[in-house]
Amino acid sequence: MTKNMDPAMMAQAQAMMSNPGMAQQAQQAMANLSAEDIQRRMSALPQGDAGAPPLPARPVSVVAQLRGSAMSISNDVLELIEEAEGLKLEGNNKFKQGEYESAASRYRQGCKLIDSVLNKKVLTGADKKAVVELLDACQLNTANCRLKLEDWDGAKELADTVLARGDNRKAFFRRGQAYQNMGKLEDARIDLLKASKMNPADSIVATVLAEVEARSVSYTHLRAHETDSY
Numbered sequence: 087m088t089k090n091m092d093p094a095m096m097a098q099a100q101a102m103m104s105n106p107g108m109a110q111q112a113q114q115a116m117a118n119l120s121a122e123d124i125q126r127r128m129s130a131l132p133q134g135d136a137g138a139p140p141l142p143a144r145p146v147s148v149v150a151q152l153r154g155s156a157m158s159i160s161n162d163v164l165e166l167i168e169e170a171e172g173l174k175l176e177g178n179n180k181f182k183q184g185e186y187e188s189a190a191s192r193y194r195q196g197c198k199l200i201d202s203v204l205n206k207k208v209l210t211g212a213d214k215k216a217v218v219e220l221l222d223a224c225q226l227n228t229a230n231c232r233l234k235l236e237d238w239d240g241a242k243e244l245a246d247t248v249l250a251r252g253d254n255r256k257a258f259f260r261r262g263q264a265y266q267n268m269g270k271l272e273d274a275r276i277d278l279l280k281a282s283k284m285n286p287a288d289s290i291v292a293t294v295l296a297e298v299e300a301r302s303v304s305y306t307h308l309r310a311h312e313t314d315s316y
Contacts, residue, residue, distance in 0.1 A: 147171055148216045155213050166203050167217060170196040174224055181231065190231035196224045222248050222257070229260045238264045255284040259291055266294065271302045 149168040152159050177192035200221040203209070209217055229244035245261035248254050262277035278295040282288065 148220045151216050152213055157210070157213060159213065160208070163203055163206065163208060166199045167220070170199040170203075170220065170224070173199070174220070174227070177224075177227060181227070186231040186234045190228050190235075193224045193228040193231070197221060197228070200224065218251065222251070222254060226254075226256050226260055229257075229264075233260065233263055233267070236267070238268045242268075253280075253284070255281050255288075258284070259294075262298070263294065266298050266301075271298055274298045275302060 149164055149171055152164055152167060173192045173196035177189040177196070180186075180189035180192060200217060203217060204214070204221070225244050225248050229241040229248075232238075232240035232244065242261050242264040245257045245264065248257040249261070258277045258281035262274045262281060265271070265274035265277060275295070275298050278291060278298055281291045282295055285291070
């Protein structure tokens, strides 16, 4: 453990151990701490190999973010967002089980709750942005369900709704998928290219874009051959 300790902290610990008075003060201070305080201080200490990459931070839920907001947010708003997040989680579980209609139903219910919060016009700044992003996620998850159910128009309309609020990489991707299945290859290529430029490292988008471009080339060659035949 000591090999991973910060040098300054190690020096302080050694000084305390060699000084009975300091050690006694430290023991008294620890006695006055609650279990939660001790856990919090232990969590703040360096863990593991100092050269190892940091562990990825767990995503903070929207309701947790709102509870920590500097603004005063009413309990009814917090309850609605908490319920919406719960519905989104239920939808995710249904989607994983292949129950796409049930998943879409949960997402739609979540969207209604979020809309009711946004219609109150009580949120601003980062708080409003977090709630809108939750709405984006629910609507785009619904779009993904529509794709699984081969409802291309429904998926496109949901992506359109999200994109009306601003550029969104996943919305471009979902709409591109819808266009692809509708046979609108040029529209699909445009949307998928936008999604790819927003995150060039996304291999899934890159794969679908390559498929669309390959189909576009084949279709162009076919049309040229048909024209030459007349």
